[in-house]
Structure formats: structure tokens, C-alpha cells
Amino acid sequence: MVLVGIVALGTSSCQGDPVPTRADYRRRVNAECRDAHAAVALTTPGAVADAERLIAAGRRALVLQRRAAASIAELSRPPSQRRGIARWLNLVRSTLDSAGASLDAQARLDLAAANRANAAGAALGKRADGAARRLGFDDCVTSSPRG
Numbered sequence: 001m002v003l004v005g006i007v008a009l010g011t012s013s014c015q016g017d018p019v020p021t022r023a024d025y026r027r028r029v030n031a032e033c034r035d036a037h038a039a040v041a042l043t044t045p046g047a048v049a050d051a052e053r054l055i056a057a058g059r060r061a062l063v064l065q066r067r068a069a070a071s072i073a074e075l076s077r078p079p080s081q082r083r084g085i086a087r088w089l090n091l092v093r094s095t096l097d098s099a100g101a102s103l104d105a106q107a108r109l110d111l112a113a114a115n116r117a118n119a120a121g122a123a124l125g126k127r128a129d130g131a132a133r134r135l136g137f138d139d140c141v142t143s144s145p146r147g
Contacts, residue, residue: 022078022136029072030139036068037139051106058103065096084135091128095121 020028043060045053069092077085098121105113125142132140 018076020076020078022081025075025078025081026136028075029137032068032072033137033140036064039064039068055103055107058099058106062096062099062103069093069096081135084131088128088131088135088137091124091131095124095128098124 040061043057043064045057049057069089098117102114102117102121105111105117129141132138
């Protein structure tokens with residue numbers, strides 16, 4: 001069973017916010033990702049857990065990740081990075097959707113569907129991680145959170 005990996009995302013900038021520098025935006029996004037990593041770590045069900053507890057922990061983690069996404073969505077973005085950030089965010093959304101589909105399939109005991117969702121999520125997550133690295137969002141990379 002695969003637990004949901006941590007990623008963060010955002011959408012468009014708010015009209016009233018001042019335009020941040022690339023460095024300021026990167027700091028804010030990385031801080032949001034570190035906070036999300038810490039919150040998700042607390043959802044771990046423990047060493048001995050049945051499938052139901054693992055799925056529940058995965059759902060809690062997914063809720064936290066979507067909350068982090070909503071927080072990042074409120075941040076104004078540097079104009080020079082808007083397109084790259086939008087591409088990254090689309091990949092992140094798709095990765096989270098795949099994680100949700102996997103959890104739903106696991107709850108139905110449909111392991112073939114869970115495996116398909118996991119494979120799709122892993123491929124999307126790898127692409128999202130690459131985009132995060134290129135943007136300087138190192139704390140948003142699922143495979144190597146700093147902290």
C-alpha cells in the first residue's frame with residue numbers, strides 16, 4: 001500500500017497582493033511545504049496498522065496537502081515564473097488526484113485500480129518534482145524534503 005507523498009501547489013496570484021521577488025516567493029512556498037511535511041508526518045498510523053487505518057492516514061495526509069495547496073494558491077507569483085508555476089501546479093493537482101483515486105480503490109479492495117492510480121501518480125509526481133526543483137522549491141520535492 002502506498003501512502004500519499006507530500007507535495008504542495010498553488011494557483012493564480014491575488015490582485016491585491018504586492019508582486020513578490022522570485023526569492024521571496026520561493027521562501028514562502030518552501031516554508032509552506034515544510035509545514036505540510038511536518039503536518040503529514042503526524043498522520044502516520046504507526047508500525048502496526050491494518051489497511052483501514054492506513055487508508056484513513058492517507059486520506060488525512062491528502063486533506064493536509066490540499067490545504068497547503070489552498071494556502072499557496074493565495075500567494076502572488078513573480079510574473080517571470082507564472083507559466084512554469086502553473087505547469088508545476090497542474091502536475092501537483094494531477095498527482096494528488098491520483099493519490100485520491102488510489103485511496104478510493106484501496107477502500108473498495110480494487111487493487112488493480114489502486115496499482116494503476118499509484119503508477120500514474122508516481123509518474124506525475126516525478127514530473128512535478130522535476131518542475132519543483134527547476135523552480136527552486138526544494139522543500140516541495142517528495143523524495144527529498146529538507147528540514
